[in-house]
Structure formats: C-alpha cells, structure tokens
Amino acid sequence: EAQVTQNPRYLITVTGKKLTVTCSQNMNHEYMSWYRQDPGLGLRQIYYSMNVEVTDKGDVPEGYKVSRKEKRNFPLILESPSPNQTSLYFCASSRGGGSSPLHFGNGTRLTVT
Amino acid sequence: GEDVEQSLFLSVREGDSSVINCTYTDSSSTYLYWYKQEPGAGLQLLTYIFSNMDMKQDQRLTVLLNKKDKHLSLRIADTQTGDSAIYFCADNYGQNFVFGPGTRLSVLP
Numbered sequence: 001e002a003q004v005t006q007n008p009r010y011l012i013t014v015t016g017k018k019l020t021v022t023c024s025q026n027m028n029h030e031y032m033s034w035y036r037q038d039p040g041l042g043l044r045q046i047y048y049s050m051n052v053e054v055t056d057k058g059d060v061p062e063g064y065k066v067s068r069k070e071k072r073n074f075p076l077i078l079e080s081p082s083p084n085q086t087s088l089y090f091c092a093s094s095r096g097g098g099s100s101p102l103h104f105g106n107g108t109r110l111t112v113t
Numbered sequence: 114g115e116d117v118e119q120s121l122f123l124s125v126r127e128g129d130s131s132v133i134n135c136t137y138t139d140s141s142s143t144y145l146y147w148y149k150q151e152p153g154a155g156l157q158l159l160t161y162i163f164s165n166m167d168m169k170q171d172q173r174l175t176v177l178l179n180k181k182d183k184h185l186s187l188r189i190a191d192t193q194t195g196d197s198a199i200y201f202c203a204d205n206y207g208q209n210f211v212f213g214p215g216t217r218l219s220v221l222p
Contacts, residue, residue, distance in 0.1 A: 004155075033210070040121075042214035043156075043201065050208060058209075090155055101146055102203075102210060104155035 002027045006091050006105035013081055014113055021076045021108050023091030031094045032074040033058070033102070034066065036087040043090070049074055081112040115139040115206040117213040124219045131192045133216045135185040135202030145178065146203040147187045150215070156201060159187070194220045 004025045013019055025032065033048035035058075045058030049068040063085055065077040074093075078085060088109050092102040116138045125131045137145070143164050148156040162169045162176045162185070169176045175188040189196055197220045202213040 031208070035212075040214070043212040045209070048209060092156075099143055099205060101144075101158045101161055102148075102156075104148075104157070106155045107153075 002103070004091055004093055004103050004105040006089075006108050008108060009106065010109050012111045012113065015082055016080050019078050019081060019110075021078075021089060021091075021110070023074045023076065023105060024072050025074075025091075025093040025103070026072065027093060027095070027103065028071065029093035029103070030071070030096050032068065033092050034064070034074070034076050035090045035092065036060065037090060037107075038087050046076070046089075078110075081110075083112050086110060086112050115204060115211045117202055117204050117211050119200075119202055119213040119216045121214060122217050122219070124221060125192050126221050127192060127194060129192055131187075131189040131196065131218055131220075133187045133189075133200050133202075133218065135187075135213055137183050137185065137202070137204045137211075139204055139206050139211075140183065142204045142206070144205045145176075145185050146205075146210075147174075147176065147185075148201040148203060148212075150199040150201065152198075159200075189218075192218075192220050194222065196220055 007022045034046040035043045044060045047066040049055045091105040094100045094102045146161040147159040150156045173190045177186045199215040201215045
C-alpha cells in the first residue's frame with residue numbers, strides 16, 4: 001500500500017533533549033516536506049527536499065534540522081526542543097513539487113515540557 | 114509571497130449543500146487542491162483542479178475556479194455527518210505548496 005509513515009505518533013519529552021521524528025515513503029517520490037500544525041495558524045512548512053541531498057528551509061525552520069540521505073527517508077531532528085515546538089507535525093511527499101498532489105503521514109503529536 | 118485564505122468555520126444541516134471558499138494571491142498557480150482532515154488523522158487529498166479549468170465535478174464534490182478573481186470553492190452536495198472535518202485549500206507555488214488555514218465544517222443533524 002502506498003503510504004507515508006511517521007514515527008512515533010505521540011511523543012512527550014523535556015526541554016533540551018534531542019529527538020528525531022522519522023518519515024518514510026514507499027512511492028519513490030522525489031519531493032518530501034515537513035509541516036507543523038497549530039490551532040489558528042494552519043499548516044506551516046518547516047523544511048522541504050526536492051531530492052536526495054537537496055533540502056531547503058520553509059517558513060518556520062528555526063530549531064529544526066533535516067537530512068535526505070536516501071530518497072525514501074526524511075527525518076526531522078530537534079537538537080534542543082523547547083516548549084514552543086509543542087505541535088502536531090506532518091510529513092508529506094509527492095512525485096514532483098507542486099504539479100502533483102501531496103501525500104501525508106498520520107502525524108506526530110509532540111509535547112515538550 | 115503567496116497567501117491563501119479561507120473562512121475558519123462553516124455549519125450546515127445534514128442533507129444541505131456546503132460551500133467552502135478560498136482565495137489565493139499567486140496568479141501563476143498551476144494546480145489548486147482541496148484536502149480533508151478528520152480528527153486525529155493526516156490530510157487526505159479530496160480533489161484538485163488544473164488552472165485552465167473552470168469546474169470539476171466528482172460525485173458529490175464540485176470545484177469551481179474563478180482565475181480572474183483568484184477564487185476557488187468546494188461544494189459538497191447532500192452533506193452528511195461523515196463530512197464533518199477541516200478542509201484545506203492549497204496552491205502550488207513554484208515547486209512548493211501553500212496551505213490555507215483550514216475551514217472547520219460542522220454538520221448538524
């Protein structure tokens with residue numbers, strides 16, 4: 001089944017403790033992206049990647065890192081999480097940029113205390 | 114940069130039609146998308162329209178595009194309780210996507 005898989009679904013951590021949220025897609029998509037969703041703010045893009053080893057900042061990249069060493073994986077790294085990074089995070093992929101639709105994972109709800 | 118706007122809330126009675134509106138600013142948009150988010154789930158692609166089309170119909174869903182006014186709408190005929198969700202309009206902006214804030218549709222029995 002074609003899908004985008006994020007792990008974990010729920011994560012509670014403390015300020016400053018490094019964490020990684022994994023994202024994997026099995027559709028051989030070139031484009032992958034991370035979003036955060038906050039009440040009243042909609043979806044805001046954190047980082048995106050057009051292909052392996054190519055990543056770019058989105059609208060809210062501060063405090064996040066990404067890497068794209070393989071086509072299928074696009075992990076989101078929080079080196080030193082802070083409470084303002086408490087949010088619902090989505091990974092998404094598409095065949096190629098804006099001309100084909102995005103496929104979303106089920107989300108990761110992160111709480112930083 | 115590109116901006117996509119939607120009203121935040123809409124309530125309709127079961128069986129009525131729902132119309133969710135969206136405006137965008139990028140005149141070079143090629144595709145416009147509608148996504149549905151049910152509670153606790155990710156965004157699911159509902160439908161999309163190519164910018165050279167005025168209308169697209171898919172079962173109970175009708176998408177209307179007014180490119181001159183940069184206005185997109187999603188009509189859901191015979192709205193059911195299962196249609197209660199958040200609906201996002203999205204625009205492709207270059208190689209990227211820009212989402213509206215989402216419209217929360219509540220369907221009243």
